[in-house]
Amino acid sequence: MIRRPSADASGFDALAHSRTRAPVRLVRVATLAALAATAAACGGVPAPATGSPAAASRDPQAGRPYVVMISLDGFRHDYVERFTLPTLTRMQREGARARSLVPTFPTKTFPNHYSIVTGLQAGRHQLVGNEMWDPARSRRYGIWNHAATGDASWYAGEPIWVTAERQGVKAAAFFWPTSDAAIGGVRPSRWKPYDGKVDNTARVDSMLAWLALPPAQRPHLVLGYFSDVDDAAHRYGPEALETRAAAIVVDRVLYRLRGGIAQLPFADSVTLIVVSDHGLTPVDSTLYLDDYVSLGDTTAVVATSTSAQLFYGGDRAKTERAVAALRRLPHAHVWRNGEIPERFGLRGNPRAGDVYVLMDPPFSIDRTRRPRPAGWSPGLGNHGYDNALPDMHGVFIAAGGAVRPGSTLGPLENVHVYPFIAHLLGLRPAAGIDGNLEATRPILLR
Numbered sequence: 001m002i003r004r005p006s007a008d009a010s011g012f013d014a015l016a017h018s019r020t021r022a023p024v025r026l027v028r029v030a031t032l033a034a035l036a037a038t039a040a041a042c043g044g045v046p047a048p049a050t051g052s053p054a055a056a057s058r059d060p061q062a063g064r065p066y067v068v069m070i071s072l073d074g075f076r077h078d079y080v081e082r083f084t085l086p087t088l089t090r091m092q093r094e095g096a097r098a099r100s101l102v103p104t105f106p107t108k109t110f111p112n113h114y115s116i117v118t119g120l121q122a123g124r125h126q127l128v129g130n131e132m133w134d135p136a137r138s139r140r141y142g143i144w145n146h147a148a149t150g151d152a153s154w155y156a157g158e159p160i161w162v163t164a165e166r167q168g169v170k171a172a173a174f175f176w177p178t179s180d181a182a183i184g185g186v187r188p189s190r191w192k193p194y195d196g197k198v199d200n201t202a203r204v205d206s207m208l209a210w211l212a213l214p215p216a217q218r219p220h221l222v223l224g225y226f227s228d229v230d231d232a233a234h235r236y237g238p239e240a241l242e243t244r245a246a247a248i249v250v251d252r253v254l255y256r257l258r259g260g261i262a263q264l265p266f267a268d269s270v271t272l273i274v275v276s277d278h279g280l281t282p283v284d285s286t287l288y289l290d291d292y293v294s295l296g297d298t299t300a301v302v303a304t305s306t307s308a309q310l311f312y313g314g315d316r317a318k319t320e321r322a323v324a325a326l327r328r329l330p331h332a333h334v335w336r337n338g339e340i341p342e343r344f345g346l347r348g349n350p351r352a353g354d355v356y357v358l359m360d361p362p363f364s365i366d367r368t369r370r371p372r373p374a375g376w377s378p379g380l381g382n383h384g385y386d387n388a389l390p391d392m393h394g395v396f397i398a399a400g401g402a403v404r405p406g407s408t409l410g411p412l413e414n415v416h417v418y419p420f421i422a423h424l425l426g427l428r429p430a431a432g433i434d435g436n437l438e439a440t441r442p443i444l445l446r
């Protein structure tokens, strides 16, 4: 086991953890080469667009550029203009902007954060919902359950931080869904157990402190996550004043982050990427599964407001009865597993259930009417709907390093972000991903 520093400069504990794949020899080489790397980094060496300069060095970090990627949960593609956000406006002028970042289906938080970092559609990386039932294991996954989110056996694919660490490049995440799991036995060198109450400024200052570490410990890939916009848009609606206020809060967070990055001696070699996992759309009424179908026949039910999966252990007769009954459910698409539209990538996936129900906005679905505390409200905004709906689309803005100022892209599928980051960092991407570098080549300087 390798001992790591247990606290970063902001005073937040960087959790010490074992990383079984970390080759001790590599770490020693990095330490010996620290002085040389400092010299290279402090000289503001221009960002190499490929891994060749680093590959030529014995220290895999030396001369390598930096990527900082921030997720603004629920930040819809139109918010920069709709809410007049100065930092993001400036960032897109100085860098690149896609018309939107198109999420994978379902348009939920965990599936899409994981698509962004793996380059895979949800149906291929297997994180097919914020809540899932796995019939093979008879186990339930839910994002509120830290034991489940930290259990890598739920996930397929290789997140970008695993790609980096395996190639000797350090990564750090101040929250990113799934960064608490040792995927393929590897976690980011620095990560945090999720705690939504941690102050935004503390998150930014911690990320900046990581970037100010000595070269041998300094991450070249830093991820950050802010949920203010998603929280407000769920509660007040995607176009509410409160959501605008939350967008202004995260815009200020980015102002602080950009200011801090600009102070770094290697600022020129940092690419800052801002993404979101999905947008939100207004919602009102909720419909209930058990008004239409008896749930007693099921082996499991997952109902996550915008969709539901019903499991019958493959029983044909029960499946047919449920499909016939649910066809009466209005504002809903009801498919047998084998009929789920191909474009969703879930057909044949056991975690999609025997029957898949997808609602049309502004309608939601729940299992049953249940008593709620006084004052409880389901909220005025949601996501999880068809990823073809423009309201479900998020944002992609990148600036600095190898990004061409003033460049633009059309709608960009979020699976293309992984190969983009791999390229910026000079990493060999995992094979067989759904994304490709061609999609973002127009915004690269060379």
Ligand code: AMP
Pocket (backbone or CB within 6 Å): 073, 108, 109, 110, 130, 143, 144, 149, 175, 176, 177, 178, 194, 196, 227, 230, 231
């Ligand atoms: P959603 O239900 O899709 O709107 O999920 C958004 C919520 O996920 C936010 O309110 C966050 O608090 C929560 N969240 C984000 N990251 C994590 C994490 N790593 N572990 C648990 N919950 C998270």
Ligand code: ZN
Pocket (backbone or CB within 6 Å): 073, 074, 108, 109, 110, 230, 277, 278
């Ligand atoms: Zn989200």
Ligand code: ZN
Pocket (backbone or CB within 6 Å): 074, 109, 230, 231, 234, 383
């Ligand atoms: Zn949300």
